[in-house]
Amino acid sequence: MITVNGRRYKRRDSTATLICFLLLWALCYVCLLFSRGTRTSLPTLPEQLDTLIGQVASENIIAEVDFCYTAPRATTPTPNGHTVVIEAITPKVLTKDRPGGLLRSVQADTPIMRQGEIITAETVARLQAYQHVFAQLTAKMRRLLPLHQSALLCGLVLLCFGCGLFAIKQQLFSQVDRIILLTIFLGLHVVLTLVSQKMFAEYINGTSLQLCSLLPLCLVPALTSNLLGRRIGFCTVLLLSALTPLLIGGENLFQVYLFSLFGGIAGAMLFHDIHNRLGFLLGGLGVTATIIGLNLFFAWSQPLPWTWSSFSPFWTSILYLACGNALLVILALLLVPLLVERFFNVVTAYKLNELNDRDHPLLQRLREEAPGTYEHSLDVARLAGEAARAIGANAGLAEVCAYFHDIGKLYSPKMFGENLSENEANPHDSMTPQESCQVLREHVRFGIELARKYRLQRPICEAIAQHHGDSIIPFFYQKALTQAKQENLPPPSLRDFSYDGTKPQRPEVVIVEIADTCEAAVRALVRSREQPTAANITQKVNELVLAKMQMHQLDNACLTMAELFRVRDQIIKTLCNIHHLRPEYPKELKPIRKPAIGADPTTQSQPDVPADASPTP
Structure with missing residues (x-):
């Protein structure tokens, strides 16, 4: 194990990261070798x-x-x-x-x-x-010294990218599959850059503006932003805007840099969060407009008067290249997520949409076998989704994690109070506190098994395994402590009355943990006949969040204190909206018959109005 800034990383993770870096660097060197030959070719001309x-x-x-x-x-x-x-x-x-x-x-x-x-x-x-x-x-x-210099600069750029990524999102380096996926995306950009140069030399042989329009500079930023997150997407934009001019070479490095920068930003912003066909259409139009706009700027600033004197051929080719670039991004975002979901265990927007319709077999079982747990999960999903939106987290992922976080209760639904009716006996009354705690801990283990059986993605499995962390089960611990005092026995061990999970790290999972606890506590207020007023809800949520901080359950959370407070405030607001107050209806209120259509209201008998019923204003 290697410890950096309090976080532990396995040696195999560090080795995998180093191997990915070296492979990517070697690929850049190969691209530089081939691009030198591509850029130094001239059509065959006679000697005379x-x-x-x-x-x-x-x-x-x-x-x-x-x-x-x-x-x-x-x-x-x-x-x-x-x-x-x-x-x-x-x-x-x-x-x-x-x-x-x-x-x-x-x-x-x-x-x-x-x-x-x-x-x-x-x-x-x-x-x-x-x-x-x-x-x-x-x-x-073709001199070796400039080639080696370019390769060295590529290595330094990749190293700076890795250091910046580690500073922004350290937990990424503990996930080998994410590192491999990011390396594949970057390698894809290097390969497509080389292929584009070959195609340009063989079939187009035009200006550098046409080459920049042909290069798929929006593709990889769009993929990384959509599949790995916006932060990683924009880090990738900065990397490729520095790396692509080195790979291309030539006399127009600044031009290639600006195309890479603005094209990458357009791809990362427009394709970050797409849920419908309109999003693909707007993203494609945005990419096309960005490429054409950059061509207009450079054609005006260089200047290139011949592009305006013969407008049709040059700009027609630019339009075709820009539309082809946009179409490539759209097709990639339709096909690549299917492979990524299968081999890299990444939750895509399409998968979230599938899981969000509540037709999943596990949710159907939960609705039929454990209806109380199902309704609790729906409320937790609403709280988690609103709280995630408040801090800019993935609201769809938070909602889906909340839907599935308690599927482990399917192994014995009647062991959990929300699935018991008022006339049913509580099975825990006839069990020891230790046995009850063992039953409660089992729902986490069984939930993980169900998640693996149904091939749920990693973030959902994390929510199932971490939504209780390693917190204490207070009710049964206090019960065991009371029994120990009555029988003059030593106090029970906290380990025997604690969950054996890990503390959550992902923001969405942290939000689900807080929302789960707050929803159950506020519902307990309702069941105890205590009015869930705004003051009561605020006090209860503040107590629960403070207790989690004191019990160190949020130590690994990737949230700042400001974000945590916004999550708390949004949960309080949503709970107040759910448990809103309504005026009491009169105890005795006879139905009021409306007069028939076309009848004279004065001839209709008037209903009796109770004396204690106040007139409506």
């Missing part, structure tokens, strides 16, 4: 480019970097606005082997040659200059 003059261009060639070339003086006008004249160079300044002409610059992402155009002498001059610049770029990108 002058032979191309007068022919029709068969493909597009886009400049990846800025470069200059000398245009023949005969073609002073700039064709199609592709280049910008900087200055005129007189023949005296030019070298002997260079003909006189105009020095012109070509910006990155500007077409050098377009498919279907007639190749001119100036086109050949641009191609010759770009071949020379591209050869230098290829030699620079």
Whole structure:
């Protein structure tokens, strides 16, 4: 065991985390190797480019970097606005082997040659200059030192991501399956980045804006935010916005960074909590709008005037790429959760919707065999859901955990007071306190067995196992203590009258534990004929929450004191709403007959009104 900040982690968890880090780092290195080859490819051109003059261009060639070339003086006008004249160079300044002409610059992402155009002498001059610049770029990108530097930076970025994630959500590192799932998602991003580069080089060969629109930068943030939580999703956004430019390389790192940052934020925010088809539609439209908006910004700020002069082809391709990106995210969020639920024991929004309809076989059994426990679970679910919403926790998960937290009482429903009618004898009257405590503890163990049998997800199993923590069973302990005093015996051991569970950590499970105790205590007020007024409810809930803190039941809770107080206040508010006061009805009130339709009210006999009945205002 390794202890960090008071928390214990198994060595196998630390080993698994280290292995995942090394695998992801190695995958980044492989991607860097392949991306170097992808980015340094140029369409095959003849050695004598002058032979191309007068022919029709068969493909597009886009400049990846800025470069200059000398245009023949005969073609002073700039064709199609592709280049910008900087200055005129007189023949005296030019070298002997260079003909006189105009020095012109070509910006990155500007077409050098377009498919279907007639190749001119100036086109050949641009191609010759770009071949020379591209050869230098290829030699620079294939050096081992920049590659190793990029790989080292990738490792440092991943290390910083792990440290930040540990500071934000430490309990994640004690769940090996979550670490593996997160590693798979990040590895998927690295692989898709490489595949996108290959597809771009083979089939599109366009501008860097088109490459950024092709990259699935919204996919992994959307998946992690939806399946692992919003905090992890936004941490993933920061990681990928720093990692993707290193993997892509080239001259447009800031452009790739902004696409990764804003695209990731859009995916994490729009697909965090989706419950219906409208959410998918709005998420897809949001992703599409984000990609198109970023393209508009860069096309305006660089500037790229040729994108506006020939609006249709470029922006049509951007629209297709943006819609394809959004469609990929939607399809992934429809299919991936099915696999994640099966192999990684993660509760998805779809699974919560299935469990929230109360048609689960366990809830049907609870409704038929233990109706009192079932009604208690419904009330606890309402309290837990409202309290979870008050602090921004997963309200759906809190409600589902509350539905199933007491399914262990199915093994012997009549052993629990809520399932006894007024005329039934309490079986605990004929049992010793030790036997009664053993029965109560068994409902936790049996509930865990049922949860495993029906393959309920981990958070629900945690709620079943931890909703009592290791707290004392006070009623039977006091009963045993009284008997021991009467018989002059030593006081009973607290261990014999305590649950053998663990203290809850997950916020939703902590809320279920508090709501479970408060609901049962307030219902006991009603059963004891004591009026559940707002003052009584507030006093009782405050006492129960304070008692749990004093008994150290909330020591491992991932809640701040401010959040705990908001949970307490919301439970008090909801309980007051449930047990609201109503005016008493008159003891004797005869039914009032309404006159028949069409009859004269004056001819109808008037009902007798009791003397003690006060008139309605």
